[in-house]
Structure formats: C-alpha cells, structure tokens
Amino acid sequence: xxxLETEFAGIKMWNPTMLASGFLDETGGSLLRxxxxxxxxxxxxxxxxxxxxxxxxxxxxxxxxGMLNAVGLPNPGMVEFERxxxxxxxxGALVIGSVFGKDAAEYALVAERLASYGVPAIxxxxxxxxxxxxxxEIAQSLDAVQEFTRAVKDAVDVPVFPKLxxxxxxxxxxxxxxxxxxxxxxxxxxxxxxxAISPDLKMPLLANKYGGLSGPAIRPVGVKAVYDxxDAVDVPxxxxxxxxxxxxxxxxxxxxASAIQIGTALATGGLGVFDRVKKEMSSVLEEIGAxxxxxxxxxxxx
Amino acid sequence: xxxxQVVPLLDVxxxxxxxxxxxFRADIGGEPGQFVMVWIPKHDELPMALSYLGPVKGFTVxxxxxxxxxxxxxxPGERIGIRGPYGNxxxxxxxxxxxxxxxxxxxxxxxxxxxxxxQGAHITTALGARxxxxxxxxxxxxxxxxxxxxxxxxSRGFHGLAPALAERLMDRHAFDLILTCGQEKMMQLVxxxxxxxxxxxxxxxxxxxxxxxxxxxxxxxxxRLVCVDGPVFTGEDLVASEDFAKFRRDKTGRRIPV
Numbered sequence: 001x002x003x004l005e006t007e008f009a010g011i012k013m014w015n016p017t018m019l020a021s022g023f024l025d026e027t028g029g030s031l032l033r034x035x036x037x038x039x040x041x042x043x044x045x046x047x048x049x050x051x052x053x054x055x056x057x058x059x060x061x062x063x064x065x066g067m068l069n070a071v072g073l074p075n076p077g078m079v080e081f082e083r084x085x086x087x088x089x090x091x092g093a094l095v096i097g098s099v100f101g102k103d104a105a106e107y108a109l110v111a112e113r114l115a116s117y118g119v120p121a122i123x124x125x126x127x128x129x130x131x132x133x134x135x136x137e138i139a140q141s142l143d144a145v146q147e148f149t150r151a152v153k154d155a156v157d158v159p160v161f162p163k164l165x166x167x168x169x170x171x172x173x174x175x176x177x178x179x180x181x182x183x184x185x186x187x188x189x190x191x192x193x194x195x196a197i198s199p200d201l202k203m204p205l206l207a208n209k210y211g212g213l214s215g216p217a218i219r220p221v222g223v224k225a226v227y228d229x230x231d232a233v234d235v236p237x238x239x240x241x242x243x244x245x246x247x248x249x250x251x252x253x254x255x256x257a258s259a260i261q262i263g264t265a266l267a268t269g270g271l272g273v274f275d276r277v278k279k280e281m282s283s284v285l286e287e288i289g290a291x292x293x294x295x296x297x298x299x300x301x302x
Numbered sequence: 303x304x305x306x307q308v309v310p311l312l313d314v315x316x317x318x319x320x321x322x323x324x325x326f327r328a329d330i331g332g333e334p335g336q337f338v339m340v341w342i343p344k345h346d347e348l349p350m351a352l353s354y355l356g357p358v359k360g361f362t363v364x365x366x367x368x369x370x371x372x373x374x375x376x377x378p379g380e381r382i383g384i385r386g387p388y389g390n391x392x393x394x395x396x397x398x399x400x401x402x403x404x405x406x407x408x409x410x411x412x413x414x415x416x417x418x419x420x421q422g423a424h425i426t427t428a429l430g431a432r433x434x435x436x437x438x439x440x441x442x443x444x445x446x447x448x449x450x451x452x453x454x455x456x457s458r459g460f461h462g463l464a465p466a467l468a469e470r471l472m473d474r475h476a477f478d479l480i481l482t483c484g485q486e487k488m489m490q491l492v493x494x495x496x497x498x499x500x501x502x503x504x505x506x507x508x509x510x511x512x513x514x515x516x517x518x519x520x521x522x523x524x525x526r527l528v529c530v531d532g533p534v535f536t537g538e539d540l541v542a543s544e545d546f547a548k549f550r551r552d553k554t555g556r557r558i559p560v
Contacts, residue, residue: 023517026555029525045519051554057347058339060513062304062385071512076555083557200308200381201343208370267515270530 003292008236008258011038020263028087035093038274051077066215070208104151139165149181159184172232230256246280316554319435325360333391336415341383351410383521396479399454430464503537
C-alpha cells in the first residue's frame, strides 16, 4: 500500500490534495463537505477586513480548456467569517485561511484574526492591486512580496504561505523575495491573466473585461513555475493549476511540490475529483515502484 | 464545460402583470426544473428557470431589479447569452400530482406540468398570486389538467394563499406527489402540509448565483449548492434544512434572514 501522507512546514496531511482558494470555500458547510469528500486540507476563500460583494456578473466564463474568472474577491469579511471557519474546524477539517487586503497592515490584521479562530496556517492571496498605486498587483513587485510576507509573519505564529502569480517574467525571483520575507512555504500558481470576447456582441464576456484563467490550459505553466521555484528556494512548495487527475498531481509533485491544490476540476468532475486523483496517484506510484508520495517530491530534477 | 451561446431573442411575450417571457432557439437540451444562466449584456448574468422546453426555449422574468428591468426593453432580434442547462430536475415519481405554485414561481414548474402530463401523469394545479393580473400561465395549467386559482386579494378564485387552497385539495383527493415553487415561506406551508399527509414533495429553491456550476459557493444552502445539488430539493431535505425559509446568503456570503 502506497502512503499518501505528506508533511511540510509543520503541516501534516493524510493525503497531498488540497482545495484551492476560491472554490466552495465561502461557507463552513462547503469547506467541511469538501474535506469529508477526501481533500487533505481546504483553503478558504480570500478573506478581507470588511464584507465585499465582488464584481457584477458575468464573473465566470466556461471555456473548452478551462475557466476564466473575475469574481472580485467577494467575502463576508473577517468578523462574519468566524462562524464559517469554526463550523469547518469543529467538524475536523484542516483549514488554511487565505487573506487579502489593501496594504501590508490589512493583510497582517486579517491573518491575525483568522489565526485567532484556530487555522493552522495562512495563505496570502497576493494577486490584488497594489495599494501604493504602482499599477501592478502585489505579486508583481519583488519588494511588495517580501514586505507583505514579512508583515504577516510578524503578526502570526502559524506558518505563512504566499501564493505567487504566474504573470511575471521570472517567478523564481518572487519565490526568493517571499523566502526573504520569512515565508514558510510557497503556493504556485495563481491564475493567468486572460480575456474572452463575444464576436456576436463585440464585447468582453466578463463584466470586469479581463480575469484569470484556470484549468487544464495552465497546468504546464504551473508545473514549470514549481520546477523553477524548487531550484531557487529552500522552503516547501504547494503546486496548483489545472490538476484534474492523479497523473497531473504527480507532475507537480515531481517538479518539487509537497502538496497540490485542486479547484476548477470541481466544475467538471464534481467533488469526487479528490478521490479519483488520490486513487490514480496511488496506482501510478505503485507502478513506478515508489512507496510514498514523499519519495517522488522533486524527482524530476535528478 | 458548457460554452456560452449568444442567441437572438425569437419573441418577447408579456405573460402577466410584472412578468415577461423571452424565447430563443438553442440546442442545449434541458429537463423540467433546470435553469440557464442568462447574460443580459452590459447588465448582469442571472439564473433563470426554463419555462419553455423543446426546440424553442424560454424563461420568464419578473421585473424586480436593474438587470431584469433592462431586459424589459429587449426586443425580438436582440441578443442575449445563454449557458446551461444546469441543476437537477423535477422527477416524475407518481401518477396523481398536485402542483402548488405562487407568483413567478409558476415559471419553474410549468415545464414539468406539461412534460409530466405527456408522460401520463394526472395533474391538478393550485396556482396563486397576489392579484388576478399576476396569475401566471393559467392557460397552460388549464390545458394540462384541473386548475384551481387563488389570489391574496380575492380578485379571482379562492381568496387566500395557494397553500391553503392546496390543503383543501389534498383533503379531497389522494395525491402521490406534490411539486411546488414560490416564496420560501409559502413552500414551507406546502412542505408541512404534504409531510403531514405522508405525500412526497419536491420544491424548487432560488438563491443568488455567480457561477451556476458548483464552484463559487454563492448559492450555499446548508452544506449543499442550489446550482448543482438543486434547485429541486425533496421534502426530507427541506425539513432537515437549517436554511430553508429562514436564511439565505447575500452577495458577500453573509448569512441573512430570508
């Protein structure tokens, strides 16, 4: 029997699959349900200090190769979210809190609040506009990645995992910046900037005009990002982007990820995707003679 | 994935005071009770039950907000976006059916009434609205079976709520399945009355949605999703629910009273 256990930055998971932030994670009931369906951990919707409605619909576009979204960070706010996190934690789920804010102090404030609810780790959604008006996302400024990570690290005692954007020329440099900021691990990748236009109506489909692409189309982008980060940093990695199957998950593990996240596949495969990924992962590991998930982390570099 | 189709409106039909149907041709399938996400360009995208099935499909809208109001100005030939169909469907698990619908809720069950009569069911409809002008699809219900009307103001039919009328019908006739759609407090009365008589009931629930495909969590209903686990829920589901007729989620995800 192959062992699916994984451990990184002090987080022990009975299997390496996690629910990616932004999917079925705004309510305690859904977080717990996904955990009970077989995810090793669940990441919450990105939470800010105040309730936020997000963008107008259409907020998602279904594509042949994945999904485009510009949801605009809707969330009930950190105060109201206590109820949801506690439902999931009390139900036994391993819940990682995802946070965002308008500046480093807000990130720290929300992270501290979520940590006080009992989440064992914090993920930083750095794909938010930069408050200092640099015209970029936080994730596109090396200084900001380091500064925001440091601010949260100083505020909480739990591990902190910045989530990096693929919309940069050299993601490894951003990994190093995160590491300098004290990151305990790095999550890669967030969505790839993208757009879809209706030829019939001569206008973008998303109300926000552009958004982020997820799903199978971005998997090779994510695998390369994890591969590059593995060479550049010492902290553990969590791979995310387009995973639908166990083989997809193994690509990320072999590129250097200690765990993986699944999101868009829920739209095409439903909640059963976690079990299917685990089953295929186990059988492929057995075929190649590996005894455990831990045995294959980063092996593509050898 | 279910690609969005941009389609011209075939016709725009005023159905009752406040409600209008928009019909289009789209090769998307669809079962009674399912819904589509309707893109009203430049305004919004909203979940809408399919009130017409077949080669020409349609949905029926109550003018209640900015986007639905904008839709009122759309004329035949103008284009909208459609993706779907989504969600589960009403299931024909009986022969003697009672349908209890209130207001624009009739739009979610009228396709089931017609489809199930075709499949051999005998259907009685208790159709309610605030006033006579707001009664929806009286003609379609009447063509399909016995139809009883109720209005809150007594301007037509039974003076009172549809569930009260429905309860009288339940006492007179042995139904083996009840379908319902309308305001949640109304459906709660129907569910309670049906459960008291051990009659299975299926109810169509409405919630705010963003994705329609089971990922965004906006339509969370207890630990389920109205978009993929619903919109049709059984009486057992609803009796066990902590949200039914009590709580919904606003656009931020906060849990607020219905």
